[in-house]
Amino acid sequence: MNLNDWIKNNTVHHSQFWDLKKLVEAKEEQGLKISLCLPTLNEEKTIGKEIVMFKSELVDRYPLLDEIAVIDSGSSDRTREIAETFGADVYLSADILPQYGEKKGKGENLWKAVYELTGDIIVYVDADIKNIHPRFVYGLVAPLIYRPEVHYVKAFYDRPLAFSQGIRPSGGGRVTEILTRPLFSLFFPDLTGLIQPLSGEYAVRREVLEKIPFPIGYGVETSHLIDVYEKWGLQALAQVDLDQRVHRNQETRDLGKMAFGILRTFLYRAEALGVIGKLPELNTLLRQFQVNDQRFEQVSFEIVEEERPPMIELPEYRKKFGIEL
Amino acid sequence: MQKRFKNIDEILAALPELEKGAAGVQETLIANLIMLSEIPSPTYEEDARIKLFLQRLLECGLHHVSTDEAGNGVGIIQGKDPARNILLVAHADSVYSSKADHTISVLSDEIVGPGVADNSLGMAVLATLSNILDALDIQLESNLVLLSSTKGLGRGNLDGLRFFMDNNHLPFDAGICVEGAQLGRLSYTAEGMFRGLISCKLPEELEWQRAGESSAIIALNDVINRILEIPVPSRPKTSIVLGAIRGGKSYNIMATQSSLRFEVRSEDSQMVQTVCERVSDIVADIASKYNAEITFEIVSSREPGGIDIGHPLVRSSRQVMEALGLTPRIFPSMSEVSELISRDLPALTLGITEAVHLHDLNETIRIKPIYKGIAQLLAVLLAIDGGFCNEPE
Numbered sequence: 197m198n199l200n201d202w203i204k205n206n207t208v209h210h211s212q213f214w215d216l217k218k219l220v221e222a223k224e225e226q227g228l229k230i231s232l233c234l235p236t237l238n239e240e241k242t243i244g245k246e247i248v249m250f251k252s253e254l255v256d257r258y259p260l261l262d263e264i265a266v267i268d269s270g271s272s273d274r275t276r277e278i279a280e281t282f283g284a285d286v287y288l289s290a291d292i293l294p295q296y297g298e299k300k301g302k303g304e305n306l307w308k309a310v311y312e313l314t315g316d317i318i319v320y321v322d323a324d325i326k327n328i329h330p331r332f333v334y335g336l337v338a339p340l341i342y343r344p345e346v347h348y349v350k351a352f353y354d355r356p357l358a359f360s361q362g363i364r365p366s367g368g369g370r371v372t373e374i375l376t377r378p379l380f381s382l383f384f385p386d387l388t389g390l391i392q393p394l395s396g397e398y399a400v401r402r403e404v405l406e407k408i409p410f411p412i413g414y415g416v417e418t419s420h421l422i423d424v425y426e427k428w429g430l431q432a433l434a435q436v437d438l439d440q441r442v443h444r445n446q447e448t449r450d451l452g453k454m455a456f457g458i459l460r461t462f463l464y465r466a467e468a469l470g471v472i473g474k475l476p477e478l479n480t481l482l483r484q485f486q487v488n489d490q491r492f493e494q495v496s497f498e499i500v501e502e503e504r505p506p507m508i509e510l511p512e513y514r515k516k517f518g519i520e521l
Numbered sequence: 522m523q524k525r526f527k528n529i530d531e532i533l534a535a536l537p538e539l540e541k542g543a544a545g546v547q548e549t550l551i552a553n554l555i556m557l558s559e560i561p562s563p564t565y566e567e568d569a570r571i572k573l574f575l576q577r578l579l580e581c582g583l584h585h586v587s588t589d590e591a592g593n594g595v596g597i598i599q600g601k602d603p604a605r606n607i608l609l610v611a612h613a614d615s616v617y618s619s620k621a622d623h624t625i626s627v628l629s630d631e632i633v634g635p636g637v638a639d640n641s642l643g644m645a646v647l648a649t650l651s652n653i654l655d656a657l658d659i660q661l662e663s664n665l666v667l668l669s670s671t672k673g674l675g676r677g678n679l680d681g682l683r684f685f686m687d688n689n690h691l692p693f694d695a696g697i698c699v700e701g702a703q704l705g706r707l708s709y710t711a712e713g714m715f716r717g718l719i720s721c722k723l724p725e726e727l728e729w730q731r732a733g734e735s736s737a738i739i740a741l742n743d744v745i746n747r748i749l750e751i752p753v754p755s756r757p758k759t760s761i762v763l764g765a766i767r768g769g770k771s772y773n774i775m776a777t778q779s780s781l782r783f784e785v786r787s788e789d790s791q792m793v794q795t796v797c798e799r800v801s802d803i804v805a806d807i808a809s810k811y812n813a814e815i816t817f818e819i820v821s822s823r824e825p826g827g828i829d830i831g832h833p834l835v836r837s838s839r840q841v842m843e844a845l846g847l848t849p850r851i852f853p854s855m856s857e858v859s860e861l862i863s864r865d866l867p868a869l870t871l872g873i874t875e876a877v878h879l880h881d882l883n884e885t886i887r888i889k890p891i892y893k894g895i896a897q898l899l900a901v902l903l904a905i906d907g908g909f910c911n912e913p914e
Contacts (some may be wrong), residue, residue, distance in 0.1 A: 240628065241626045242626070244626070244627030244628055244629065245555055245625060245626065245627040248547075248548050248551045248552055248555065248627055249552050249555060249556075251548040251552075252548035252549045252551070252552030252553075253552060255548075256548060256549060257549070257580070274628070274629060277629055278627070278628060278629045281629040281630075282547075282548065282627075283548070326624045327559070327624070328555075442624070
């Protein structure tokens, strides 16, 4: 499949899947179980709304979801209490597979969800979305239900506020356009077909999730795309337009940390796959500037992109899901 | 759930079950509330919120879901007796501009955001009522006509509801206006009222030598002083509320424009008329004194009326509230109920929950009392449906 065909065939809009009754019927015919994972860290302002919306529309009204779980990194606000109030299964990340220790990062929560949740498909949705809507889930799982060859569905958001006709630019956020897309263009040109490769919303089949490693920090999305592409090919990926996503904006300085983590993950992946030569030991310190009393000074942040192994390598996981190597 | 109630006492005994049933559809109710609240719906721009309201009714399988020329949204939960109808009204418009951030936050015990109380919760209760009745396995004799009305607030002057009542041909046994706040509210009378806007305009070229002697603010100040001199009797109870003034541009620029918004209420429509005429005279007098263009416009008005406190509908509602441990807060209303009352329809307004910061961007409702508020509404509906709210022949 060439890139243009992939973009044409594997880029869809959530509105194609508006018929939830039909979608639930198709899910039930296949005997699929679907789990929603909401990774959290201090999301008390938005978590309640997300859970209520998904439970009402995609559990009670249309039983598309079999499980709604919050995997929390140790919030100091009322995130876990609110999530429990509205009936989500709430887990502290540190309590899942404690024998493997506790690492801080969203990727850690996503990895532990593979062990804790029971669905054949896991949908990951960030918990900071202000304009939450059921489409954030059904738009992502529908291509997996209707198309067996698709294994990993990524969200993108594209809704111009005013545009007449013709050509207009489209794409991802600042880190995508300045870092990820140039890197993909250089080393994995097929992956440039993904409009927003770093979006935090995606749905994936368990047989894929259990076989790929999880960087625990910023690099998890980039790493997933490269691994799925390498193991299952471009046709296993699809992307769905979910219109608009309203969330809090990140400071440029924070995006710098994100870019640093992504770059480290990318370089190690590229090295491991033989796409680039052997790398020297990479620094884990990101240095940024600040002005203190008219004096410039450097501030350093240690960003270590540790990686969790594919879940299937863990005997505990194989035992829980009855898998024999 | 018991299918038929022989008297109001049996309904009161069922209140705990009604409250439990309402709490059982918590997620659906809050999801409806979120979706409705997050669509801006200033008066005259309610289309999108009404569209969602209708869509939610359709998804519940309701019949006769439609909109009308005034943009109102209507759906019917069918009862067993096609000849009987109860009207439930929740206004769809809110006081917030469409530019305001309408994002809602759901906390463990509160929901915060513009308009959650007034009146997204009222609309959400109507949008969820079918689910609640299904969960409780209740089918009424009467049809429940669910109306979300447009153009209710301010200059809207209840035009949406008025259009519906003028053009609808269903006979109603009673009407209930559902407001998000406050729980315990019981309004079954309306005072005579008019809302006025006085606008003052002076020519742009004011002479600097006369600075301080003349400005649109000074002229309006004179108008206000004269309005405050109007004698207001305590019987019939009458009041003048000066609601908002605007005027001027900055510290050092003489004001050429100013305005006053005010409301006059009285138990006696003749008194309202008298105050209105006095205000007209004052405006004409001050305009000639300042050589200014001062206009007086009546933005909206209501006729006084209502049902008696001894009316079985009011009596049953009070019994329900007291059985739920609520102290009825009785006061006249200027909102939708006044329009229903003026048409001799026995009607009242009920509030659903406790709210604070009304009409601020952080308008907040408490979640737990909502279920008591819904139980109250269901019990009153059951009482009307059972014929326990009819006046003796």
